[in-house]
Amino acid sequence: MDPQTFLDIATKVTKLKMYPFFDIAHYTLMCMAVREDIPQTSSGSPFSRKHPLSCWLSSMLLCFGGSIIANMLLGESMLSPFKDHRSILTATAVWYLIFYSPFDIVYKIGRFLPCKLVVAALKECQRAHKVYHAVIHTAKLYPNAYFIIIIIGTVKGAGSGFMKNFERLVRGLWIPGTNELLQPSFVTKACIVASSVFLLERLNYITAPHPLIYFGIVIFFVYFKLSALLLGIHDPFAPFENLFCAIFMGGMWDAMRRAVTSEKKEEDKENKNDIPVKSKEDKKKD
Amino acid sequence: MDPQTFLDIATKVTKLKMYPFFDIAHYTLMCMAVREDIPQTSSGSPFSRKHPLSCWLSSMLLCFGGSIIANMLLGESMLSPFKDHRSILTATAVWYLIFYSPFDIVYKIGRFLPCKLVVAALKECQRAHKVYHAVIHTAKLYPNAYFIIIIIGTVKGAGSGFMKNFERLVRGLWIPGTNELLQPSFVTKACIVASSVFLLERLNYITAPHPLIYFGIVIFFVYFKLSALLLGIHDPFAPFENLFCAIFMGGMWDAMRRAVTSEKKEEDKENKNDIPVKSKEDKKKD
Amino acid sequence: MDPQTFLDIATKVTKLKMYPFFDIAHYTLMCMAVREDIPQTSSGSPFSRKHPLSCWLSSMLLCFGGSIIANMLLGESMLSPFKDHRSILTATAVWYLIFYSPFDIVYKIGRFLPCKLVVAALKECQRAHKVYHAVIHTAKLYPNAYFIIIIIGTVKGAGSGFMKNFERLVRGLWIPGTNELLQPSFVTKACIVASSVFLLERLNYITAPHPLIYFGIVIFFVYFKLSALLLGIHDPFAPFENLFCAIFMGGMWDAMRRAVTSEKKEEDKENKNDIPVKSKEDKKKD
Numbered sequence: 122m123d124p125q126t127f128l129d130i131a132t133k134v135t136k137l138k139m140y141p142f143f144d145i146a147h148y149t150l151m152c153m154a155v156r157e158d159i160p161q162t163s164s165g166s167p168f169s170r171k172h173p174l175s176c177w178l179s180s181m182l183l184c185f186g187g188s189i190i191a192n193m194l195l196g197e198s199m200l201s202p203f204k205d206h207r208s209i210l211t212a213t214a215v216w217y218l219i220f221y222s223p224f225d226i227v228y229k230i231g232r233f234l235p236c237k238l239v240v241a242a243l244k245e246c247q248r249a250h251k252v253y254h255a256v257i258h259t260a261k262l263y264p265n266a267y268f269i270i271i272i273i274g275t276v277k278g279a280g281s282g283f284m285k286n287f288e289r290l291v292r293g294l295w296i297p298g299t300n301e302l303l304q305p306s307f308v309t310k311a312c313i314v315a316s317s318v319f320l321l322e323r324l325n326y327i328t329a330p331h332p333l334i335y336f337g338i339v340i341f342f343v344y345f346k347l348s349a350l351l352l353g354i355h356d357p358f359a360p361f362e363n364l365f366c367a368i369f370m371g372g373m374w375d376a377m378r379r380a381v382t383s384e385k386k387e388e389d390k391e392n393k394n395d396i397p398v399k400s401k402e403d404k405k406k407d
Numbered sequence: 408m409d410p411q412t413f414l415d416i417a418t419k420v421t422k423l424k425m426y427p428f429f430d431i432a433h434y435t436l437m438c439m440a441v442r443e444d445i446p447q448t449s450s451g452s453p454f455s456r457k458h459p460l461s462c463w464l465s466s467m468l469l470c471f472g473g474s475i476i477a478n479m480l481l482g483e484s485m486l487s488p489f490k491d492h493r494s495i496l497t498a499t500a501v502w503y504l505i506f507y508s509p510f511d512i513v514y515k516i517g518r519f520l521p522c523k524l525v526v527a528a529l530k531e532c533q534r535a536h537k538v539y540h541a542v543i544h545t546a547k548l549y550p551n552a553y554f555i556i557i558i559i560g561t562v563k564g565a566g567s568g569f570m571k572n573f574e575r576l577v578r579g580l581w582i583p584g585t586n587e588l589l590q591p592s593f594v595t596k597a598c599i600v601a602s603s604v605f606l607l608e609r610l611n612y613i614t615a616p617h618p619l620i621y622f623g624i625v626i627f628f629v630y631f632k633l634s635a636l637l638l639g640i641h642d643p644f645a646p647f648e649n650l651f652c653a654i655f656m657g658g659m660w661d662a663m664r665r666a667v668t669s670e671k672k673e674e675d676k677e678n679k680n681d682i683p684v685k686s687k688e689d690k691k692k693d
Numbered sequence: 694m695d696p697q698t699f700l701d702i703a704t705k706v707t708k709l710k711m712y713p714f715f716d717i718a719h720y721t722l723m724c725m726a727v728r729e730d731i732p733q734t735s736s737g738s739p740f741s742r743k744h745p746l747s748c749w750l751s752s753m754l755l756c757f758g759g760s761i762i763a764n765m766l767l768g769e770s771m772l773s774p775f776k777d778h779r780s781i782l783t784a785t786a787v788w789y790l791i792f793y794s795p796f797d798i799v800y801k802i803g804r805f806l807p808c809k810l811v812v813a814a815l816k817e818c819q820r821a822h823k824v825y826h827a828v829i830h831t832a833k834l835y836p837n838a839y840f841i842i843i844i845i846g847t848v849k850g851a852g853s854g855f856m857k858n859f860e861r862l863v864r865g866l867w868i869p870g871t872n873e874l875l876q877p878s879f880v881t882k883a884c885i886v887a888s889s890v891f892l893l894e895r896l897n898y899i900t901a902p903h904p905l906i907y908f909g910i911v912i913f914f915v916y917f918k919l920s921a922l923l924l925g926i927h928d929p930f931a932p933f934e935n936l937f938c939a940i941f942m943g944g945m946w947d948a949m950r951r952a953v954t955s956e957k958k959e960e961d962k963e964n965k966n967d968i969p970v971k972s973k974e975d976k977k978k979d
Contacts, residue, residue: 170652170657172589175586175589196765198480198481200555200558200559203554204555221660222660265776272772290572290586293583297862297867300865303863366745370741370742374794455942459942461872479768484766484768485768486767489840490837506943510946577872577874579871580869
């Protein structure tokens, strides 16, 4: 491909407006996540019929989870996503269609694989957009606080994962044994990487033109999302992580300790084998 | 009644000072709610004797629950109710009398029905006052954010309901299966209505004089509270809600689906009945 | 000891720099507390090998628990401890050494009693420093809010206790039945006392020179910590508390009620004893 054309495409991607399509894709996936997380009860009417308020609020908590948690962490108003009527009403419309559409048609379309792929791809573009703007915004507030910049970038990009436990609590469920920090998903790790890249760009450690970097992150998100959906590759970072843990997170020392312990045990065994022989000799002598 | 006299009464109600009596009524009901929520243990001394700090803090969390949650949501200091020494000391005195009065006399008086009615009526006046001031205060901070205004109005009016789960956690109890959002009580719904009315008034959609609107809300709160206490009518909104859910929250489509499904099933049954007949005929032919 | 020398020592203690040694002592104790709180599983690799992110975050939550909770309560940014790279990196280094050092040597040294005593003594100096600076800082923000000043002083001094439940949640554990407010530890109570002393000093109710007061608090913290470690005296306030509870928290009235009730019962018994006698007499009469 002509480099200039490629750069033009990248520039266009950088300037994409999120509002109608990308945001709707995000809300669709979040509402479907809420719906799929509701435990199936055999008897009577489903949860969404009995508790519409709780259902709506838990969907909104996931849709705007990133902003809510980031605002809470930064000591700003947690309700600020509710300031924007257009987003809230769009999210509410999506929620309504996912849960209450006639013959469940919207939900069924959403689960149809080609649609799912398109929606997921749009959502990953929106994720890159959110991470980038979170990094820029936080870097203005706390110019030298690199940890805070990466934390906020990650939380805005992968907010729904961190919100999961509390969103479930709104629905009367409490599952403390799992959380995003205990078993970080690929999305969370990818957001950490993306935030770090954007931070390094801002600190002038990466000198490529901005649209290229941004477009690279978008492709990175979309590529791994589609490969997860189509090929079932859920965590491409796993081998690197395992290697890192094996070297730095005690794996090496544990192995050395095991080796030393087993050597000692073998020596002990040999000694034990020696002793009875000696005692036998002693017995013979006796 | 003479309209002018009525307007005068309404104006007086609008200007009532909350401090000594209305606030004390509120604290009394909140401390009694804490006391009645403590599970009865047969053995030994009760919870309030063993854990006075936890008991005091959970009472304070309910007494000032509305302000605490509203401040948290708006990113302000959650401790700001503790700035006002007079309120805290009054609430502490009420807490002390409810839990530790000699021969439990204050608690017994509080449970005596006529006293209960008076205290509940005073508390409902205070609720109307809190909702109104929350709406006015929030409308100054976020002039066009209607969702935020209604959320804060509701939270300030019915804060103890939303605080319940966390207040229990302070006492070492954790009951995640129920919360105010899953099964909103009448008080919460009434606060949503009252906040909406005050918001509509502020936006000039309601043109009645302010004291009349305020007095109307007070009467609405007091009337339904007394009817709940005396007649056991706990949720006058239930019929409207059920109607709304039946129409918009999937009820209609579910019914249509059931109808279609049962028609299909009947057709299937008929077809099944036909087939064996045919096969019988076939057999005969054979 | 010469009073002037004593005052000189006290002044030096007041001006001690916290950074290298006192902070490291604090981080060491916090990371060891996390490690000792992890439930032992017999099978396979330990928690720190499987979930390094969750382990790191829960250690950081304890190390900076006081600041995080205090900032949350005051509506400031919860992430502000993460602004200071030097502290975070030091805490991370300590965490790494406690959990992953070769042959567990750092952890074993930390558990060796003489080292433990030195580290605990350093940590108590840091606690006094934190309480004092929290009181001064809060008194500037809210000059007349005595409750808030004492709450923030206590939270900054004994923050890890209040953070415990949430730190466990990060590690996938949820133990709602115990918390610092239900069973306040000696440290929490001592921090309340220290905050009150510093507040009284600020309000000019205590007129001793500042270094003496500060040094007194440091000695108070260190003395009771060492006596807890060496002699097993865990709560020197317990007798005073029990006395206070017996007088004011219902103990006296409960005793009086029991006395009255048992008197009544005895009277009833006597009456009952009388009645059968009478009835016998009646029978005889019959």
